[in-house]
Amino acid sequence: MRGLVVGLAGVGLSMTYSILNFANFSHGDYLTSGAFSGWAVTYLIAGYGNANIGSLLLVGAGGSVFGGALSVGIVTSPLAVIVGALVAGASTIVLSLVIDRFVYKPIRDESGIALLITSVGVAFALRYLMQFVFGPGVRGTTDAGSQPEWSLLFIDGTVFVHAHDITLLVVAVSLMLGVHFLLQRTKLGKAMRAMSDNEDLARVTGIPTERVIRSTWIIGGGLTGIAGYMFVLWKGTLGFNDGWLLLLLVFAAVILGGIGSIYGAIAGGIIIGLTASTSVIWIPSAFGRAAAFLVMITILLFKPQGIFSGRSTA
Template sequence: MRGLVIGLAGIGLSMTYSILNFANFAHGDYITAGGFAGWATTYAVAGAFGARADIGSLLLVGAGGSVFGGALGIGIVSSPLAVIGGLLVAGVFTIALALFVDRYAFKPLRDRSGIALLITSIGVAFAIRFLIQFVFGPSRRGLTATQPAITVPFIDGTVQLRAHDITLAVVAIALMLGVHLLLQRTKLGKAMRAMADNEDLARVTGIPTEQVVRYTWIIGGGLTGVAGYMFFLWKGTMGYFDGWLLLLLIFAAVILGGIGSIYGAILGGLIIGVTASVSVVWIPSDFSRAAAFLVMIVILLVKPQGLFAGRTTA
């Protein structure tokens, strides 16, 4: 499940790098911002049906312990409309945020070096993160009520799958398949691949590069916002720092898969996520991220360019 989130969020980061050629350090805070926007909507919808709290507390996602997702009965089974509405808002809000930041922060610097864009993205990340902290508060809060689970046979035993596990898997796999079809079957996808290979040649052949950049932010932002919302739904808790912590694993996944490769980001995300989760069987959970990075280093020693070396965008 963690690998699906990392892979889904890594698609947006990999697309940004392959098209614009810079590492966007604000990507993690896009995840958080989309998650908070989506969960504010989920709380508002769930509270409107239940009428159990004032609208201010609901829109602040229960800041200060004013209202709890468990008390509202939030979950994909118990309140599907609230969850679906929050999921859609998370994607739309992150798209708007990505386009706004690109218009006023990244676009004026696009003709300069990648270092200028990288440093700017770090500044944008801090601004978004502490704006979220200022509005929603620094406290971590629980989001969901207990959801039913099903027992699935697995090797010589069984596995418990929660409703939110299944929801995450369905949403992530469907979106990944959608990205694959977009890249391989549409004119926009071909234009994106052409621009990733050679921007100057793409411009000479008449491809509207600025429009491709805009769609890159739209697609990447939407996927990132959905990934953030689903990550918090799956975990059941949320904090203003979560996206930044997840960003380190996303970068590891993108580098492992091969920088600029969408499929590499997906595969790298699965490897990093599984490693971080399974490693706690042998080592303390505080070192799970270290285990994920160790696996990345070992694989890169064997294949320095990443698993999908030489394949940009797709």
Template structure:
């Protein structure tokens, strides 16, 4: 009787997956037909669709880059780090403070703008990216130094937090670490408010910024130098992570710890060293992702990383929690889905709902995610 019940339950599970798959395919076909009909009749502009697709790719690269660290943390340390979003915000503020200092001093703003105001990303006196003229075109050295400093500073920050918060609790299991990470998130977020204020401020200037115009049938898609910087930096770092995981001893040790931590310890892999490098790489990439997002959007505030965290989690789960490649692909899928949904939806929270809906559908069809299974590689 038990065998029959198990067979029936398995049959029900398969039936549910098949129903969800059929509904998903049907919905995709309806949207595809509507999209084609809208393009033919002129209701939907090809250039508008192209702009949404490009913006979605940019957004997806940020989500995917930030998701790498979250995925590595889960696969090696076995806990969901809710402070990851605030690493993104903190690193971005630190890096943009350095960028403002270098750019402000080079462009000689005057004695009335103090070092402190520049370091705090100008929360007062109306000094912003437009006034200083910060952009990848006009102040490339300041941007580059700020980007490198962001990665290094965020990596140092997460190592410090691990040393005094997570390491003493490492043997307690994933739940205590998760709760501790929530506390770290709140502490960092309101420390940012205390130091930098809660104001949203502009960070860059688009005046004189070169653009590449891609001609489509009924318009153009404009790609500026900040878009290109994001594409090159994020793509290069993702390739670097791939090479690290596949071609180096550290990468092999990370993959071994992800597969079986106890066996890795028995075989002599220096687990503490691997954990430190996991924090360095994951934290550094989180900070860089935050810096690049601020460069791309041109604004910064204390909670943008926290708001981004939900999308990062959805991307990591969609791609297969614990998979670095899954986090990258999941991020791009989420980014594209959010922006392309603007073809049919009014925007705002509806685009976020679209991202989570896609995640839920994929997980119902394939519960382990697109790349299935818990693996760093």
């Protein structure tokens, strides 16, 4: 499940890198902003009439209201969750387009280092703006106890599958398949692949590069916002630095899969997520991230360009 979130978030990061050619360090805070906006709407729908509207829109800041008390979950309040996920994607699209228009676009012709440093500044600005608005506390978001759970019997034991696990699986796989169809079967996808391979040649052949860039932010932003929302739905808590803590794993997934490869980001995300989660069987949980990076380094020693050998968007 963790790998699916990392992979889905990695697709958006890989798309912006392969087409805009810079590492966007504000990507993690796009995840968090999408999560907060989506969960604000989820709380509002699930708790309307039962709690103060301000507390609902602030996602229970300061312990004013709790997701468990509102019975928030995919089974108990499906409409609230579905609308929240859609709002998370839409709000992140708007945020990414606004930041690109007023921050990145004026310096797009500068070096990649200038864009990278600027993205770090954007990340800090977004993170502490969210802390100021929603508060620094980590709050529970779902009523996990009232959601159904199924047991799968194996030779070595029993695995319990939660309704939110299934939701994350369906959403992540559907969106990944959608990206595959877009890249391989649509005119926009072909234009994106062409621009990723050679931007100058794409301009000469008449491809509307500015439209492709805008579409990249729309698709990447939507995937990132929904990934942030689904991550919170799955783990059941929300904090202002969730995306920042996930960002290094997302970067590791993109590098492991092959920088610029969409499919590599998906594969890398699943490997990184599995490693970070299963390594705690043998080592303390605090070292789970370190184990994920160790696996990344080991694989890169044998395939320096990543699993997909540095293939571009396709």
